[in-house]
Amino acid sequence: MSFALDALTILAVSTGAFFFLAGTVGLLRFPDALSRLHALTKADNLGLGLVVLGLLLQAEGSFAALKLIGVWLLTLLAGATVTQLIARTARPGGTHE
Amino acid sequence: MADFLLAAAGFVLATVALGLVRILRGPSEADRIMAAQLLGSGGIAALLLLAEAMSVPAAVDVALTLALLAAFVSVAFVKGFARSGADGA
Numbered sequence: 001m002s003f004a005l006d007a008l009t010i011l012a013v014s015t016g017a018f019f020f021l022a023g024t025v026g027l028l029r030f031p032d033a034l035s036r037l038h039a040l041t042k043a044d045n046l047g048l049g050l051v052v053l054g055l056l057l058q059a060e061g062s063f064a065a066l067k068l069i070g071v072w073l074l075t076l077l078a079g080a081t082v083t084q085l086i087a088r089t090a091r092p093g094g095t096h097e
Numbered sequence: 098m099a100d101f102l103l104a105a106a107g108f109v110l111a112t113v114a115l116g117l118v119r120i121l122r123g124p125s126e127a128d129r130i131m132a133a134q135l136l137g138s139g140g141i142a143a144l145l146l147l148a149e150a151m152s153v154p155a156a157v158d159v160a161l162t163l164a165l166l167a168a169f170v171s172v173a174f175v176k177g178f179a180r181s182g183a184d185g186a
Contacts (some may be wrong), residue, residue, distance in 0.1 A: 006098055013105050013146070020109050020139055024116040027135060032129050038118075040131050044138045051109075051142045055149050058098070064154065071145065071161050075138060082134065087176040090127035097149030 009054040016050030019043055033090040037083060044079040048072060102150035106143040113139030130174045137167030 023043020030036045052072040061064040103135040118138075141160045148156035 009098070010101055013102065016142065017105050017108050017112070020112050020142065023135060024112045027116050027119050027132060033125055033131075036128060036131055040135055043135060047109075048138050048142050051105075051145060055145055058149055064157070067157050067161070068145065071141065071157065071164055074161070074164045074168075075141060078164065079134075079138070082168060082171040082175075086127050086130060086134075086171060089175055090125065091179050 005057045009057045012050045012054030012057075013076055016047045016054065019047035019050065023047060037090065039079065041079060041083050045076060048075055099150045101148045106146035106150065107125070109139050110143045114144075126174075129156055130171055134167065137163060137170065141167070143163060 020043050023039050026039020026042070027036050041087055049072055052068050056065050056068055059068060113136050116135045117130050120129045123129060141163050144156050144160035144163065148154060148160070
């Protein structure tokens, strides 16, 4: 049982780390600001989400697990809001109101 | 398991640090704040991994604070950007 949980943790954390790598490569290689923003949100949501999922399997007690989920939900909420705001300033033409 | 989590934390931090090149290159202010945003979420992931790997539960609280502050950075940037843009126009 513990071996299966460890294997799942390794799988989820590795996939999360891969999404961080993909986000960085996208941020460096994509041609314009809006597509770079697209790469960034994948790293934010999926990368951190998979890392949290992997750590949840190792968490001791439900309070520690709830805290991990809280970190992830806060990042999702903040990421969604902030991405909208940054996209508004990065949009060609309509920079600000 | 702890070794793997430690290695994963190092990998995420190295990856995100590479992304900081975007701050140097720009070209727009939005690109620079995006790299800072990526550093924020990468830092959160690294802190969570370290908390589990080295069994320091307090690091999860640090990650929670970092998540809050990373959101404020971008909101402050957008507010400041809109104000200076309105003055310039």
